[in-house]
Amino acid sequence: MLTFYLFPISYAIATFPIAAVLFTLPFLLFQYRKHGYINKYRAFLLYLFLLYMMNALYLVILPLPASIHNEPPQAASYVQLVPFHFVLDILKETAVDPQQPATYLHLLKERAFLQVVFNVLLTVPFGIFLRYYFRVRWAACLLLSFSLALFFEITQVTGLYGIYDYPYRLFDIDDLLTNTTGGMAGFVAAAWISAVLPRMDKLDEHVDFSAKRVTYTRRGLAFMMDWFLALPLLTFLTALDFPYPFVSMVLVYFMVIPYATNGFTAGKWIVRIRLQGKGKRIRLSELLIRYGLLYLLLGGLHVLMLPIGSSSLPNVAKALCTVGLFVTDMTLGIHLLRCVFNRSRRLFYEAKSGTRHVIHWDEENKSRVQA
Template sequence: MHQQLVSSVFIGLLLSAVLFLPLTAWHYRRFGRFDGLRLIWSCAGFTYLTGLIAFTIFPLPSSEQCTGQMTRLVLSPWRVLQEIQQILASEGVMAALASWTLWEAVLNVILFVPFGLIACRVFEAPRPAVFVAAVTASLAIEATQYTGNWGLAPCPYRVADITDLLTNSSGAALGILLERITPRLLSSKEHLLAHRDRARPVNRGRRLLGMVLDMVYIGLGTAVGGSFGAVGYMALEFTPGHALVPEQMLHLQESITAGAWTASLLVIILPAMMGNGASLGQRTVYLAPADLRRRKHVLRAFNVQGVLVCALFNGLPTVLLVPFGIVAAFTAALIIPRGLSYTIAATPICDSRAVDAASQSSADREMTGIGPGEAAS
């Protein structure tokens, strides 16, 4: 059990780390801002899910343990009570309190408390639906154990017990009750959605997050571009049944580099030529240049990101300058939220919702014929 607990926590935290940026991006697009507590609850949910899987499936039996082993289906809902009563009669109260039969039932209740709590608190699902989902999940667990992980295990090795279904359901009901009586501690979806379109101050954390997301988007573009370069070259030059000669390998490498370089530059330049001119990472966290001139947008996009990408793909010695450029960019953002690229382009940065509101206000004035300094009569 200790190994299952440690493994589930480790895998849950690893999964949370991998999904941190996608979750953060989703929070911004869904709610208009970063909600740290909601993200912590999500990480807890991942850890819980991996733990549920670990306790359902592991440890797997060896082939020696499978000799003559068959699963059992226990349909008596009174099994736990009967076994505890027998222990009480034969060994006394202390033996009953220390028995595995009692603690197995208690742990099965505890196992599903987070199910009801997280589903109601984070996803804000209706409580009856959460309870039905918990019962369904418990049924799926018992079916998995009865069938030996649906035939994937060496043999059926767990007992499928209706008592587990009852204790799991009780744990989910307890989690739902705890959600009602404990402090919320995080904003509701209704509150977040109501303030989704409100512009917020540009702080250092938000600016740095946008920069990290930009690196991710550029990395994804580089991978896609390099893949297209490789596939394109192989489609034209590769002959089935023949290995690539050294000269062809060199050309393949050049094709991959050209595809990756082109795609990464497109990820940088195209957003600057479209819409409000913000990079993909800045758009994700609702940041944008306040200067509406397109040449300023292109200069902002290329003066740091474009230069670093060109240095990266230009080979030695310029590639050695890339780490220093990245450190300089992040350091500048720590000092002033505008950052290095906006400072070089002499462009202020703001919340993109403020730009959208100003554009909408200007459009409304044009439609009604009211000038910037006039008042409606």
Template sequence: MKSQVLGSILVGLAVSAVLFLPLVVWQYRRYGRFDGLRMLWTAAGFVYASAIAAFTVFPLPDFTPGYCAAHATTPLLDPLRFPNDLIAHADQNGVGSLLSDWLVWEFALNMVLFIPFGLIVRRVLEWPRALVLAAAFATSLLIELTQLTGNWGLAPCSYRFADVTDLFTNTTGAIIGIGLEKITPRLLSNKAHLLSQRDRARPVTRGRRLLGMLLDAWYLTLAAIIGGTITSTLYALGHGGTGQELSPTQLLVLEAWIFHGAALTALLTAVVPALVTDGGSLGQRSVYLAPAPAPKTLARPRLIVRALITQGGAAILLVGGFPWALLIPIWGIIALLSVSISARGLSYAVTGCDIRDARLIAGSRYAVADVLWVSK
């Protein structure tokens, strides 16, 4: 059990880390801001989902020859199995022995396992209680079917008991979780409040600038991977297909194709946003940041230069391949450190641009005084 708990935490945190930036984008597009507490609840949801998988599927047995013949399970379809077994055990060993019997503990743990389901789904997703209850029952049913079918045929036989009683205990646990949601402190803003504040322009902080820069790095990385994959595939197709062995000289040429393709797509990702609308980068647009003043009074060439200083600089370093590409993390660290000096950052300081909330530029009903300009 200890390994399952630790594994659940590690897997849940790993999933949270991988999805952190996509979730940041989703939060900003949905609510217009980053909500740290909601992100923590979401991470708890990933840990919990990992725990369900860990305790209902793992550990996998050693499917040696003859294992299934000796250990294959059959479904337990009697909904009165638990009370009948409970009565029989009490008659044979006394009522006091029930507290130490695994049958009772299994029943209780099946309820405890689904208490977080009702609490997390109700608190974070804010589904109606009836829908949360139906989702809990459906999830429990999916678990039992997974156990009944031996992980949907991936295992040679069913090695865990599919028990109809678990449907009732799991659903009861979800009901308890729904009740706890009602009586425990909320600690995070509800969706209605967040949506009501969505269009409000907010101060430009260093934390928000860093989020935008991390998103820019993420977008550039994705673009570079896509570009490198496309050019490497094109090169391979032009030399007999992807399964052909290449000579050392051809491998060097392929490396150049990969870096040039990655550099091209990364450069386009950096420059194209500077050519349209407010001139902000993709990361800045994701967190509602934009250059100031408006583009009609801010020369477009200056916006292009701003894009080339940091993001474009990373793309240009890719053109040189190794070892120039190794300088990209250093260049990124320099850009991040510049934000610790001023929220304008390196590119805005060099080009003499200011930065502010894009919703103010778009004509927010809030006054300029409500939003801090970044001018130092």
């Protein structure tokens, strides 16, 4: 029976890296917006919760039938609606004799009893996470534990929501009861755990956001979101035959808007960072130098390669332009790596413009999060 449980657990561990990659982007965005930074302990717990939920789901749905055109269950009904029917199953199968205490250990080897224990233990971590990390009250834990158990049972009785022709496991009300009980047992256990582990509502109490460095990961997220919005603007300007659409887009999105908002673009606002110049308010000249070097000069070189590639220039000239652009990109890549691994170094367009990223956070936001 142990092998039966180890099989889905091994699959959960094997596929966890894929789920973790998909989870990372929304995780980073949410953490930057809600907390202003990434706390390693909080991140560890959330990824641990993800791994637990994957294990719980795999334990419920695996092993799968060999074909989606599976045979119907041999049971007369797809549902078992008699509460505490597991008691009869245990009594029917057990070798325990109430008059002989030495036989009590047989329960630890019997399928019906172990099935009940498994169903309770399955959701104990869920209740622990709900109380310790998410700080829910007992009524919410009860409702969420029941909802999770109901999700498991519906997933089974629908054959993974119609993927399989027939259910390959039954809907059992006893599973609802035992899974919900496990969640509430975890809620009770979390009271002790909370006493020995760091309190979640105190993690950000002594964080000095003015001293925190804006990581390249955070800047990269802002960069991706800004260009996700800037590219449609560029496409729109190009479709309208607007003169110099790329230059116009850069001027509007990366210079005019940050000047009007004192250092914000949409991407920077989402991850709670902004540009800061030498004074309290960023100057237009600082933005012109920063984004002029980064986008108009370096970006413009890439934009110019498009008409050059389809022009009537000699092939030698096109090859020289391509090699020159490649060398420029390689130099920029090496420069970026040196800045990433040496925190004292600054990107060339930041050094020339006198601008830098700072975390946009204030005491009002901090008090709201801790409340």
